Amino acid sequence: xxxxxxxxxxxxxxxxxxxxxxxxxxxxxxxxxxxxxxxxxxxxxxxxxxxxxxxxxxxxxxxxxxxxxxxxxxxxxxxxxxxxxxxxxxxxxxxxxxxxxxxxxxxxxxxxxxxxxxxxxxxxxxxxxxxxxxxxxxxxxxxxxxxxxxxxxxxxxxxxxxxxxxxxxxxxxxxxxxxxxxxxxxxxxxxxxxxxxxxxxxxxxxxxxxxxxxxxxxxxxxxxxxxxxxxxxxxxxxxxxxxxxxxxxxxxxxxxxxxxxxxxxxxxxxxxxxxxxxxxxxxxxxxxxxxxxxxxxxxxxxxxxxxxxxxxxxxxxxxxxxxxxxxxxxxxxxxxxxxxxxxxxxxxxxxxxxxxxxxxxxxxxxxxxxxxxxxxxxxxxxxxxxxxxxxxxxxxxxxxxxxxxxxxxxx
Ligand code: CA
Numbered sequence: 001x002x003x004x005x006x007x008x009x010x011x012x013x014x015x016x017x018x019x020x021x022x023x024x025x026x027x028x029x030x031x032x033x034x035x036x037x038x039x040x041x042x043x044x045x046x047x048x049x050x051x052x053x054x055x056x057x058x059x060x061x062x063x064x065x066x067x068x069x070x071x072x073x074x075x076x077x078x079x080x081x082x083x084x085x086x087x088x089x090x091x092x093x094x095x096x097x098x099x100x101x102x103x104x105x106x107x108x109x110x111x112x113x114x115x116x117x118x119x120x121x122x123x124x125x126x127x128x129x130x131x132x133x134x135x136x137x138x139x140x141x142x143x144x145x146x147x148x149x150x151x152x153x154x155x156x157x158x159x160x161x162x163x164x165x166x167x168x169x170x171x172x173x174x175x176x177x178x179x180x181x182x183x184x185x186x187x188x189x190x191x192x193x194x195x196x197x198x199x200x201x202x203x204x205x206x207x208x209x210x211x212x213x214x215x216x217x218x219x220x221x222x223x224x225x226x227x228x229x230x231x232x233x234x235x236x237x238x239x240x241x242x243x244x245x246x247x248x249x250x251x252x253x254x255x256x257x258x259x260x261x262x263x264x265x266x267x268x269x270x271x272x273x274x275x276x277x278x279x280x281x282x283x284x285x286x287x288x289x290x291x292x293x294x295x296x297x298x299x300x301x302x303x304x305x306x307x308x309x310x311x312x313x314x315x316x317x318x319x320x321x322x323x324x325x326x327x328x329x330x331x332x333x334x335x336x337x338x339x340x341x342x343x344x345x346x347x348x349x350x351x352x353x354x355x356x357x358x359x360x361x362x363x364x365x366x367x368x369x370x371x372x373x374x375x376x377x378x379x380x381x382x383x384x385x386x387x388x389x390x391x392x393x394x395x396x397x398x399x400x401x402x403x404x405x406x407x408x409x410x411x
Pocket of ligand 1: 122123195197229343344
């Protein structure tokens with residue numbers, strides 16, 4: 001598959017990828033778009049040109065809108081139809097003269113949060129991450145809690161503070177208490193951290209009272225984004241017992257500006273890791289796959305930028321299908337726009353840890369970064385970038401939308 005759009009092939013955003021986003025051009029209204037190379041191809045403009053007529057029901061309400069939600073709600077058959085047609089448009093040279101009018105250079109557009117986030121669930125599905133955190137927070141206890149291998153642990157996050165990549169993050173204030181302090185104090189977090197995660201965007205809803213099976217994942221999940229689950233470790237350590245994370249997480253969660261359709265990641269599927277003990281039957285996944293996404297965590301401080309970790313997503317213990325089955329098994333409904341994230345991705349090697357909590361082992365073993373000195377947690381002005389790539393069809397590479405955020409001082 002080759003595109004007539006210059007620079008698209010081989011860019012990680014070729015015709016085999018086509019992630020969806022929402023852009024504004026020169027202060028105009030929000031337009032649905034797909035990314036191709038270093039351009040945004042406006043679906044609103046393609047629709048105006050008549051190139052998307054009849055592709056889905058009521059095509060105007062799907063394509064001439066400022067949010068992905070209408071498309072998300074339509075389900076797999078219409079997702080596939082839209083994708084097929086857009087692939088035709090970017091690969092058929094006979095359509096180039098017309099479609100060129102809908103191409104906008106990325107440098108000339110502003111990227112927005114591409115969908116309205118409904119509910120947000122964050123899991124904890126990396127065995128290595130959970131083990132590391134257990135050892136750091138509970139050095140005298142078992143690293144994994146007794147429930148960890150029986151269910152994908154998760155919590156409900158705050159959907160309203162999910163922000164698009166590029167949004168600045170203000171350092172949160174809160175109650176902090178370190179182990180050697182007797183009483184908590186109030187002030188800016190001194191242990192601001194990141195969590196490298198992968199998020200799944202739900203399209204098709206499900207009725208309340210009905211569970212969704214792991215095998216139904218592709219009926220409901222539209223696509224994938226990278227996630228940075230910003231975390232204030234000092235606030236978290238004091239507040240999390242017994243109900244889990246609250247204000248340590250809810251101030252901001254950053255996601256990619258481009259949603260990669262699950263359909264673009266077929267070649268990135270690999271067998272999931274073996275599970276022992278075998279989980280309860282409702283968590284059975286007949287076709288347990290993981291996604292081999294190669295992730296990286298980059299820190300920029302002053303003039304220096306360095307990749308400090310490369311977490312391996314293929315090694316996650318719980319599959320996305322099992323996460324979906326678990327989060328609905330009690331009858332909780334899915335809503336169009338729900339986001340569920342994997343939990344921090346960490347591998348067994350020191351440079352595969354997806355948080356500074358783990359990289360600096362609770363702040364006790366600062367990481368030496370060339371040109372930057374010793375790093376523990378985030379400083380004001382730091383910029384964090386999470387990237388991801390995967391195998392596409394026919395030897396191509398798919399680059400997920402980056403997640404970038406800069407830390408601003410507390411207010
Ligand atoms: Ca998390």
